[in-house]
Amino acid sequence: MLADLLQTGTTTTNATLNYGLWFLSLNPKIQKNCQAEIDSVVARHLSPTIEDIEKLPYFQAFVLETHRLANVVPNPVPRICPNDWNIRGYTVPKGSLIISNHYSAHMDNGHWGDPENFRPERFINEKGEFVIDKRVCHFGFGKRVCIGIILSNAVIPLFLATLLQNFTFSVVPGKIPPTTEPEIGISLSPKEFEVKITNRA
Numbered sequence: 001m002l003a004d005l006l007q008t009g010t011t012t013t014n015a016t017l018n019y020g021l022w023f024l025s026l027n028p029k030i031q032k033n034c035q036a037e038i039d040s041v042v043a044r045h046l047s048p049t050i051e052d053i054e055k056l057p058y059f060q061a062f063v064l065e066t067h068r069l070a071n072v073v074p075n076p077v078p079r080i081c082p083n084d085w086n087i088r089g090y091t092v093p094k095g096s097l098i099i100s101n102h103y104s105a106h107m108d109n110g111h112w113g114d115p116e117n118f119r120p121e122r123f124i125n126e127k128g129e130f131v132i133d134k135r136v137c138h139f140g141f142g143k144r145v146c147i148g149i150i151l152s153n154a155v156i157p158l159f160l161a162t163l164l165q166n167f168t169f170s171v172v173p174g175k176i177p178p179t180t181e182p183e184i185g186i187s188l189s190p191k192e193f194e195v196k197i198t199n200r201a
């Protein structure tokens, strides 16, 4: 049980944090917006808290956009339908193998318009508030939804906000920017890449 938690929790969190740094280094304007927002809420000598994160709509949008485009778990474990099941006029017979497709929900052109672009603004409304779009289903849904949601929703924003408060991430001069091709495994992660880290002090 502990091994399961460690395995599922670390690979996904590690991949998401790596993708976060990857998107930041490729998108300097987005990074600047996040840093400006964090600086306006959190004093430089203090570490960000969960309460602070809730006051950072643009940064929260950046984190959700990271989850969407990272597609760390594109297709979770398949399930078997235990009974005949009727959904919106379709019958799914008992015994059918069901695989939910998070990737297609996250990359649906009809819904997002420009799914391949990294654009946190898609989760900001006209009042400047952060709005969750339930199409982003990186933790799955239903009875077998990820049990690490609360932990991840705390750790990932806190980790990235603390890094952004102190450092700026950029593509290493003279190096080819990191590829968008993921490393394929049980979950997806970016291929190994280098970033230049500059102290903001």
Ligand code: HEM
Pocket (backbone or CB within 6 Å): 004, 005, 006, 008, 009, 010, 012, 013, 016, 072, 073, 076, 077, 138, 139, 140, 141, 143, 144, 145, 146, 147, 148, 149, 151, 152
């Ligand atoms: C960015 C971070 C994470 C992502 C994207 C993620 C995603 C997912 C997804 C998609 C599922 C499958 C849901 C389904 O079958 O429909 C899942 C299940 C699971 N996750 Fe996570 N997860 C993350 C972090 C964590 C953490 C931090 C832990 C543990 C501390 C964890 C523990 C588990 C476990 C034990 C399951 C199996 C639940 C079950 O089958 O009942 N996950 N996760």
